[in-house]
Amino acid sequence: MADLPRFPLLDKQRVPHLPPAGYYVADFITEEEEALLLRKIDETPQPKWKTVGTGRRLQYWGGTLSKKNVLVPEPMPDFLTAFPEIIQRIDAFLDIASDVTDKDVQEGKHALGINQVLVNEYKPGQGIAPHEDGPAFRPLVATLSLGSHTVLDLHHYVSPTTPSPPMVATASLDPEGEEGGGKAIAAVPLGHVLLLPRSLFVLSGNLYQSHLHGIAERDKDTCVAPGVVTEAVAGAGGEVKAAEVDAGAEGLSVAEITDADADGGGSARPVVVANAALLARPDIESALANAEGWTRERGTRASLTFRRAERVLKGGAFSMIGGRMQRA
Numbered sequence: 001m002a003d004l005p006r007f008p009l010l011d012k013q014r015v016p017h018l019p020p021a022g023y024y025v026a027d028f029i030t031e032e033e034e035a036l037l038l039r040k041i042d043e044t045p046q047p048k049w050k051t052v053g054t055g056r057r058l059q060y061w062g063g064t065l066s067k068k069n070v071l072v073p074e075p076m077p078d079f080l081t082a083f084p085e086i087i088q089r090i091d092a093f094l095d096i097a098s099d100v101t102d103k104d105v106q107e108g109k110h111a112l113g114i115n116q117v118l119v120n121e122y123k124p125g126q127g128i129a130p131h132e133d134g135p136a137f138r139p140l141v142a143t144l145s146l147g148s149h150t151v152l153d154l155h156h157y158v159s160p161t162t163p164s165p166p167m168v169a170t171a172s173l174d175p176e177g178e179e180g181g182g183k184a185i186a187a188v189p190l191g192h193v194l195l196l197p198r199s200l201f202v203l204s205g206n207l208y209q210s211h212l213h214g215i216a217e218r219d220k221d222t223c224v225a226p227g228v229v230t231e232a233v234a235g236a237g238g239e240v241k242a243a244e245v246d247a248g249a250e251g252l253s254v255a256e257i258t259d260a261d262a263d264g265g266g267s268a269r270p271v272v273v274a275n276a277a278l279l280a281r282p283d284i285e286s287a288l289a290n291a292e293g294w295t296r297e298r299g300t301r302a303s304l305t306f307r308r309a310e311r312v313l314k315g316g317a318f319s320m321i322g323g324r325m326q327r328a
């Protein structure tokens, strides 16, 4: 697909204060479906798991990329295609919400067209270094959160020639967080999104292609809504800094608390969550509107990231034998 589809029906779910575009959909699945998916993920045999970074575990379904960024396909498991039929549901949801035509869909041209699912499991204190998912995938991914909330941080690059650049960190361009990429990123994220269990977060376009995302290694999070002046901030002399967001024509800015993310570990200094108004949880939304904010310990969270590798290895000398792609 040459152009990325637009999502007119998701306007109300568009996360404000962020470059285009992130969409937050609360309660995409039921608690029963969440429990079933968590059980199936947990039951996955040991060899399917890979441990990376600080102990985070992950699984790939649908195949992995070759060195040339071509997906070597493998069948999807029943728990992602049959019960719950979560892959079809996310594709249908994105098709309906987008400007993709019925004819396109009948011809198999979906807005996303999921062909790979990445499962990450995070224990409290675990995260994922800021990274890009990269050009091998369509710049449209959907992530389902299970088991616990987390806070997703969105980061931007800074030019090394910027006069007095802000504190910088080195980006890891490897989604498994094991290789340093070398490009300078701003030390303070440009925004945060609170991901509650059962929500679907859609990351697309500029936000996918020109920014990074990551999860800080914390045991608990304290979050506030945009515009709330917290005690921590007031105590620090009201140091609320407006981090200019490089949002192209939109020219947005996000209130950002100085150093809110600089200290990891168990710290729970407040982060401003851009999707505070989209959570569909009045109790959490009212806590976010208070100076004390909403504080919650992280539990074990599993996320499923649904994406489309643009290039897929076709038949030829290979075929599906015994459930795996093998030389025929």
Ligand SMILES: O=C(O)CCC(=O)C(=O)O
Pocket (backbone or CB within 6 Å): 118, 120, 128, 133, 143, 152, 175, 213, 303, 305
């Ligand atoms: O767990 C998440 O929400 C993000 C996972 C992610 O960014 C990745 O694995 O590429």
Ligand SMILES: [Fe+2]
Pocket (backbone or CB within 6 Å): 131, 132, 133, 175, 213
């Ligand atoms: Fe990612």
